[in-house]
Amino acid sequence: MPYVRRPFNPLIPTVNQVVNELNQANENFDILADAFQGGNPATGVVLNAVNSQNAVNSQNADTVDGFHASLMPAPNVIVPLNASGVLDLSGTYVKSDVYTIRRINGDSLTSDYPLAVGEEVIYSWNTTISLAKPLYIATVEGFYEMEIVFPRNTVNATLVLNPNNTTYTNAFTWGAVGTFDGGPVGGGQGTVSGFYFHKVGLNGFSKIFISTFRANKVCLCLQRGYNADVSAMATHVIHSSWNDTTISWTSLGTLVAGASNGTARIKVRRLL
Amino acid sequence: MKVWAFIHPELGILCCTLLPEAVPEGVEYVELEVESPDDVVYENGQIRLKTEAEKLEEERQRKLVALRNYIASLLERTDYVVVRIAEAEINGDTDTAEQLKQKHAKQLQEREAIRQWNEQMKQAIRNAKTLEELRSLEIRYG
Numbered sequence: 001m002p003y004v005r006r007p008f009n010p011l012i013p014t015v016n017q018v019v020n021e022l023n024q025a026n027e028n029f030d031i032l033a034d035a036f037q038g039g040n041p042a043t044g045v046v047l048n049a050v051n052s053q054n055a056v057n058s059q060n061a062d063t064v065d066g067f068h069a070s071l072m073p074a075p076n077v078i079v080p081l082n083a084s085g086v087l088d089l090s091g092t093y094v095k096s097d098v099y100t101i102r103r104i105n106g107d108s109l110t111s112d113y114p115l116a117v118g119e120e121v122i123y124s125w126n127t128t129i130s131l132a133k134p135l136y137i138a139t140v141e142g143f144y145e146m147e148i149v150f151p152r153n154t155v156n157a158t159l160v161l162n163p164n165n166t167t168y169t170n171a172f173t174w175g176a177v178g179t180f181d182g183g184p185v186g187g188g189q190g191t192v193s194g195f196y197f198h199k200v201g202l203n204g205f206s207k208i209f210i211s212t213f214r215a216n217k218v219c220l221c222l223q224r225g226y227n228a229d230v231s232a233m234a235t236h237v238i239h240s241s242w243n244d245t246t247i248s249w250t251s252l253g254t255l256v257a258g259a260s261n262g263t264a265r266i267k268v269r270r271l272l
Numbered sequence: 273m274k275v276w277a278f279i280h281p282e283l284g285i286l287c288c289t290l291l292p293e294a295v296p297e298g299v300e301y302v303e304l305e306v307e308s309p310d311d312v313v314y315e316n317g318q319i320r321l322k323t324e325a326e327k328l329e330e331e332r333q334r335k336l337v338a339l340r341n342y343i344a345s346l347l348e349r350t351d352y353v354v355v356r357i358a359e360a361e362i363n364g365d366t367d368t369a370e371q372l373k374q375k376h377a378k379q380l381q382e383r384e385a386i387r388q389w390n391e392q393m394k395q396a397i398r399n400a401k402t403l404e405e406l407r408s409l410e411i412r413y414g
Binding site: 130131132134156162164165166167168169170171183184185186187188190192193194229230231232244246247251254256258 | 348
C-alpha cells in the first residue's frame with residue numbers, strides 16, 4: 001500500500017470507512033518509521049538522505065565523509081573559509097607535503113594559461129630537440145619569478161626571453177656585473193632584441209625576477225654557471241630592460257637558447 | 273627554428289614571433305627558417321637573413337667588446353698606482369714620482385704585459401676567418 005497524504009475524509013462517508021482509513025494511517029506511519037534508524041523517528045537519524053533540494057541549515061551535521069568541520073585547523077578536520085573569504089590556517093601549525101597549492105605541468109600547455117597569484121608552472125626543455133621553448137603563460141601587470149637549471153657544460157651561447165613570443169629589434173638593454181672564479185670583477189652592457197640573460201644562463205642556475213608592468217618591463221637575474229669565454233665558473237647579476245612603455249606584456253613569451261645544452265628544468269611562479 | 277618576421281604596426285621596428293599566432297592580426301609577415309631570431313634584419317625596406325659575413329663581423333665586435341671589458345677589469349686593480357704617479361708629476365714632485373715608479377715597478381710591468389696581451393688578442397680576433405675560430409678564442413689572461 002503506497003503512502004497517502006491526508007487519509008481521513010470525515011465529510012465523505014464510505015463503506016468500512018473507519019477500518020480503511022485507520023489501516024491507511026498505520027501504513028503511513030510504517031513508511032515514515034522506515035526512513036529512520038531502527039524504524040524509530042525519535043532517534044533523529046535518517047537512514048538515506050539521498051538528496052535535498054534546499055537544506056536550509058544544519059546546526060550540527062556531525063561529519064562529512066567521516067571528517068568534522070571547524071574554524072580551528074587540526075588533523076582530520078575540514079576548515080571552511082572565514083567571514084572574509086580567507087582560508088585562515090593561522091590557528092595552528094599546518095604542514096603541506098605538496099608545498100604549493102597548485103603546480104601545473106607547463107609541457108602540456110598549448111595556449112596561454114592565466115597564472116594565478118601563488119600558482120607555479122614547471123617545464124622540461126630538451127634543447128637538443130628545440131632551441132625555443134614557448135612558456136604559454138598569459139601575463140598581467142605584476143611580478144613573476146623564474147628559475148632555470150641547465151646542465152653544466154662548455155656550451156658558449158646566450159639565453160634570451162622573448163616577451164609576447166616576439167623579438168623587438170634593439171628595444172632592450174642589458175647590463176651585468178660579475179666575476180669568474182679566480183678572476184677580477186667585470187661588467188658589460190648591450191642593446192638587444194629580447195630579455196638577455198648572458199651566456200652563463202645556458203650552463204648553470206639562474207633565478208630571474210620579472211616585472212611585467214607596462215611602464216616598467218624588467219628582468220633581474222642572479223646567475224651561476226660556466227662561462228666558456230674564460231673557461232671558468234662565473235657569477236653574474238644582470239638587469240635586462242624593455243625600453244618601451246606602449247606595448248603591454250601579455251604573454252610571458254618564449255625562451256630561446258643560442259645552442260643546445262641538454263635538458264633544462266624551468267619553474268615559473270606568479271608572485272603578485 | 274621557424275620565425276615569422278614583420279614590421280610592428282605601432283613601433284615601426286622589425287619583430288620576429290616564435291609562434292605564428294603571435295603575429296598581430298592583419299599584419300604582413302615573412303616566414304623564415306633561422307638558427308636564431310637575431311639572424312633576421314630589416315634593411316632598405318626588405319626583411320632578410322644575415323649573411324655569414326655579417327654574422328662573423330657581429331661576433332667579432334661582440335668579442336672585441338668582451339675583451340675591452342675584461343682588460344678594463346684587469347687594469348682597474350692597479351689604477352691607483354698610475355693615479356698616484358700622475359698626481360706627483362702634476363704637482364712637479366718628480367722625486368716622489370720616481371720613488372713610486374720604483375716601488376710599483378712590478379705592477380707597472382704587469383700593466384704593460386696586459387696591454388701587450390690585449391694587442392695580441394685583438395689581432396687574433398680581427399684575423400679570425402670563421403665563427404668557429406672566433407668562438408674558440410678564449411679571453412683569459414695569464
